[in-house]
Every structure is written in C-alpha cells, then in structure tokens.
Amino acid sequence: MERGLDYASLRPDLDAVKRVGFTFVARYVCALVGTKIITKAEADDIKAHGLGLVLVYEQYERRPLEGRIAGSKDAIVALAQSIAAGFPSNRPIYFAVDFDARPADQPAIDEYLRGAAEILGLARVGVYGGINLIDRCFASGTAKWFWQTGAWSYGKESVHANFVQMTALNGTIVGGVKVDINETRKADWGAAFMPIVEAPTKAELKLIELKIIDPGMDVHGVPSWGAIMWTLYRFLVAIGKA
Numbered sequence: 085m086e087r088g089l090d091y092a093s094l095r096p097d098l099d100a101v102k103r104v105g106f107t108f109v110a111r112y113v114c115a116l117v118g119t120k121i122i123t124k125a126e127a128d129d130i131k132a133h134g135l136g137l138v139l140v141y142e143q144y145e146r147r148p149l150e151g152r153i154a155g156s157k158d159a160i161v162a163l164a165q166s167i168a169a170g171f172p173s174n175r176p177i178y179f180a181v182d183f184d185a186r187p188a189d190q191p192a193i194d195e196y197l198r199g200a201a202e203i204l205g206l207a208r209v210g211v212y213g214g215i216n217l218i219d220r221c222f223a224s225g226t227a228k229w230f231w232q233t234g235a236w237s238y239g240k241e242s243v244h245a246n247f248v249q250m251t252a253l254n255g256t257i258v259g260g261v262k263v264d265i266n267e268t269r270k271a272d273w274g275a276a277f278m279p280i281v282e283a284p285t286k287a288e289l290k291l292i293e294l295k296i297i298d299p300g301m302d303v304h305g306v307p308s309w310g311a312i313m314w315t316l317y318r319f320l321v322a323i324g325k326a
Contacts, residue, residue: 085267085268085269086107086108086267086268087105087106087107087265087266087267087268088106088107088108088109088110088135088136088138088247088265088266088267088268089101089106089109089110089256089258089263089264089265089266090109090110090111090138090140090249090263090264090266091109091111091261091262091263091264092112092120093118093119093120094261094262095126095261096258096259096260096261096263097259097260097261098129098130098133098135098259099133099259100258100259100260101133101135101258101259102133102134102135104258106135106258107135107136108135108136108137108138108266108268109130109135109136109137109138110137110138110139110140110178110231110266111126111127111130111137111138111139111140112139112140112141112142113139113140113141113161113162113165113166113169113177114141114142114143114158114161114162114165115143115157115158115161116143121165122139122165122169123169124168124169124170126169127169127170127171128170131170137171138178138231138247139162139166139169139171139175139177139178140177140178140179140180140210140212140231141158141159141161141162141177141178141179141180142179142180142182142212143158145180145182145183146183147196148179148180148181148185148192148193148196148197149189149192149193149196150192150196151192151195151196151199152195152196152198152199152202153199154196154199155179155195155196155197155198155199155200155201155202156199156200156202156203157199158179158196158199158200159177159179159199159200159201159202159203159204160203162177162179162200162204163177163203163204174208175208176207176208176209176210176228176229177200177204177208177209177210178210178211178212178229178231179196179197179200179209179210179211179212179227180211180212180213181193181211181212181213181217182212182213182233183236184214184235184236185213185214185216185217185236187216187220190217190220190224193217193221193226194221194224194226197209197211197221197226197227198226201226206225206226206228207228208228209226209227209228209229210227210228210229210230210231210246211226211227211229211230211231212231212232212233213231213232213233213236214232214233214235214236214237215232215236215237215238215240215241215242216236217236218230218232218242218244218245219242219244222242222244229246230242230244230245230246231245231246231247231248231249231266232245232247232248232249233248233249233251234248234249234250234251235249235251237251241269245269245270246268246269246270247266247267247268247269247270248266248267248269249264249265249266250264250265250266250267251264253265
C-alpha cells in the first residue's frame with residue numbers, strides 16, 4: 085500500500101512530499117483556464133522527483149449529468165492536455181463525479197463515461213466518486229479504473245477501488261500546502277512515470293543527482309534509457325560488480 089496526495093491550484097514542495105514518504109500525486113486537467121491545470125513543466129518536475137502521476141478531469145461537479153456529448157468533449161480536452169504534459173498514452177484518466185450521485189443519475193453518468201470512452205478508449209476511462217457510484221459504474225462497465233472518495237461512502241470501501249481518498253485526512257498540510265491524502269488498494273493502479281518500487285539507495289540517489297541515471301518512463305509508458313540503466317546498476321550491485 086502506497087500513499088499519495090492530490091491538490092488543485094497551490095503546489096506543495098515536492099522535496100518535502102518525497103521526504104515524508106509519498107510516492108504519487110494526482111493532478112487536474114479541465115476546460116477551465118487557470119492554475120488548476122497541470123503543465124508540462126510541472127509534470128516534468130513530478131517525474132524528476134520520482135513520483136507517480138494520476139490525472140483527473142473535473143470542470144464542475146455536475147458536469148457528468150450532461151451525457152455523452154459532454155463526455156466526448158471533456159475527453160478531447162483531457163487527451164490534449166495530457167499529451168501536452170507528457171502523460172503516457174496507456175495510462176487512465178479519471179473523470180470526477182464530485183457529488184453524491186444517486187441511482188437516478190446513473191444513466192446520464194454512464195452516457196458521459198461512454199462519451200469519454202469514444203475518445204480515450206474504455207481501457208483508459210476511470211471515475212472518481214463515492215462507493216455506490218463506483219460500484220454502479222463497475223456493474224455497468226462504463227469505467228475500468230476507480231478512485232473512491234471517503235465522502236458519500238458511509239465508512240465503507242469498494243472492492244473495486246484502485247485507490248482511496250482518505251477524507252478524514254483532507255486538508256493535511258504537506259510541503260506548505262493543504263492537500264488530500266490517498267492510499268493505493270491495487271498494485272496496478274495507474275500512476276505514470278515512476279513505478280512503485282523500493283526506495284533508491286544512497287548510491288542511486290547520487291547517480292540521479294548527477295543525472296547519470298533517470299528512473300522514469302517515456303511518453304508511451306516505456307521505460308526510459310535511464311530506467312534501463314538503473315535496472316542494470318541494481319543488477320551489478322546485486323552481483324557485487326558495482
């Protein structure tokens with residue numbers, strides 16, 4: 085189980101984020117203009133710090149009730165912004181249902197997610213919301229990835245959740261900024277750039293600092309040359325040759 089954080093406009097000090105043991109961050113794409121949207125420079129900084137990245141689309145809380153056309157439009161924006169940020173093309177993008185969605189809302193939400201799937205492909209469609217929303221989306225097959233919020237979850241946790249927002253810890257200050265805390269629940273949970281692995285050794289950290297190795301992935305989700313070199317270095321350490 086790993087821990088990460090999500091935040092909107094203000095940016096925490098990523099050195100502090102790493103220092104206290106977080107391994108990923110979740111950031112936004114959306115049609116609105118402003119500092120909420122992730123930039124290429126920010127994504128590069130996240131990658132340089134060896135952190136995983138999750139992307140979530142949220143324009144306004146009831147946007148998913150607007151159906152298939154809205155879902156397609158939002159996915160086009162999400163895709164363009166994710167590509168601009170260097171986000172791997174094989175990773176999911178979550179679409180936020182940031183209200184207590186009821187069963188009567190589900191047909192519209194399903195259509196919204198189907199619209200997103202028309203652009204991204206179903207394999208890349210994730211959804212954020214409470215436990216009942218997540219379970220309904222799983223049952224209807226309109227999403228493949230699930231980010232559960234503690235809000236509207238009534239103290240329960242979905243067996244389908246890939247990671248969970250720990251609502252009781254919302255507003256925690258990390259790196260000088262109020263953030264929300266999340267925990268992973270499944271190993272293949274969709275973080276980009278940096279696979280969740282054991283912490284690097286002091287020697288590895290020095291090599292990263294000197295830019296001899298760069299443990300990351302390219303925009304297609306393929307291990308970079310630096311990541312391959314890091315793997316080779318680990319092998320040499322293991323056999324006593326480095």
